[in-house]
Amino acid sequence: VAKTSLTSPPWPEVKLPDPVEEAKYHAEVVQKVNKMIATGQYGRLFAVVHFASKQWKITSEDLIMMDNVLEAECGDRIRMEKVLLVGADDFTLIGRPLLGKDLVRVEATVIEKTESWPKINMRFWKRHNYQRKKIIVNPQTVLRINTIEIFPCLS
Amino acid sequence: QHFRGRKNRCYKLAVRSVRRAFVKSTKARREKKRFLRALWITRIEAASLEHGLKYPAFISDLLKSQVELNRKMIADLAIYEPKTFKSLAALAQRRRQEGFLAALGDGKEPEGIFSRIVHHY
Numbered sequence: 001v002a003k004t005s006l007t008s009p010p011w012p013e014v015k016l017p018d019p020v021e022e023a024k025y026h027a028e029v030v031q032k033v034n035k036m037i038a039t040g041q042y043g044r045l046f047a048v049v050h051f052a053s054k055q056w057k058i059t060s061e062d063l064i065m066m067d068n069v070l071e072a073e074c075g076d077r078i079r080m081e082k083v084l085l086v087g088a089d090d091f092t093l094i095g096r097p098l099l100g101k102d103l104v105r106v107e108a109t110v111i112e113k114t115e116s117w118p119k120i121n122m123r124f125w126k127r128h129n130y131q132r133k134k135i136i137v138n139p140q141t142v143l144r145i146n147t148i149e150i151f152p153c154l155s
Numbered sequence: 156q157h158f159r160g161r162k163n164r165c166y167k168l169a170v171r172s173v174r175r176a177f178v179k180s181t182k183a184r185r186e187k188k189r190f191l192r193a194l195w196i197t198r199i200e201a202a203s204l205e206h207g208l209k210y211p212a213f214i215s216d217l218l219k220s221q222v223e224l225n226r227k228m229i230a231d232l233a234i235y236e237p238k239t240f241k242s243l244a245a246l247a248q249r250r251r252q253e254g255f256l257a258a259l260g261d262g263k264e265p266e267g268i269f270s271r272i273v274h275h276y
Binding site: 122 | 174175177178180181184220221222223224225227228231232235236238239242243246252253255256258259
C-alpha cells in the first residue's frame with residue numbers, strides 16, 4: 001500500500017520497553033526503596049492527605065486549621081486515613097488513588113476549637129430599598145500533625 | 156484604599172462606602188475560588204511545559220492513571236517539591252504513550268476496504 005498522509009499517525013512513534021525487563025527493573029527499584037525505608041535513610045517526610053473535603057500537604061510539627069467542627073475533644077489523638085502521596089528526599093510513594101493503611105501512618109492532635117472572625121455578608125440593591133446584613137461566625141478547629149511514619153511493606 | 160478623601164471623616168459618605176465595601180467583599184469571596192483555581196492552572200501549565208508536556212495532556216493522563224490530586228496540590232508540589240512533580244510528569248508521559256499504542260491497535264487494515272491512489276491529470 002502506498003504511503004499517504006494518513007498511513008502513519010500524527011504523533012511520533014515510540015516503542016515501549018520490554019515488559020519482562022521492565023518487571024525486573026520495577027522489582028529492583030521496589031527492593032531498593034524498601035531497604036531505604038527499613039534502614040531509615042530518609043530525612044523529613046511530607047504527605048498529601050485528604051481531610052475535611054480538602055487536600056493538605058503536611059509534614060511533621062505542622063498546624064492545620066479547618067472551617068468545621070470535629071467530634072473530638074481538645075487533646076485527642078487522631079489517625080488520618082486517606083493518604084494520597086508520601087514523599088521524602090529520594091523517593092515518593094504515589095497512591096492510586098489512596099495508599100494502604102499498613103504503609104503510612106499520620107498522627108495528629110486537636111489543639112484548639114475556636115470560632116472564626118465575624119464575617120459580614122451583605123446584599124444591597126440600589127434604589128430598591130433592599131439591604132440585608134448578616135454576620136457569619138464559623139467554628140474552626142486547629143490540628144497539629146505529630147508524626148508521619150512509613151513501614152517497609154511494599155511489594 | 157482605606158476610604159480616601161471625605162469618606163473617612165463624614166458620616167453620610169462613609170455609610171455609603173462602607174456598605175459598598177461589605178457587598179464587594181461578599182462577592183469577592185465567591186470569586187476568589189475561581190481566581191485561585193485559574194492561578195493554580197497557569198502554574199501547573201508552566202511547570203508541565205518545562206517537562207515537555209502540555210496541561211490538558213498532563214491532567215487527563217493523571218486522571219486516567221487514577222491519581223486524584225487536585226490542582227491546588229499539584230501546583231504546591233510543583234513549587235516546593237520539584238522531584239515529585241518530575242515523577243508525576245513522567246507517569247503522565249508513560250500513560251500517554253500507552254494510550255497511543257492502544258489507539259493504534261493491531262496495525263492491520265480493516266477487511267473489505269482497499270486503498271489506491273487517484274491521480275489527477
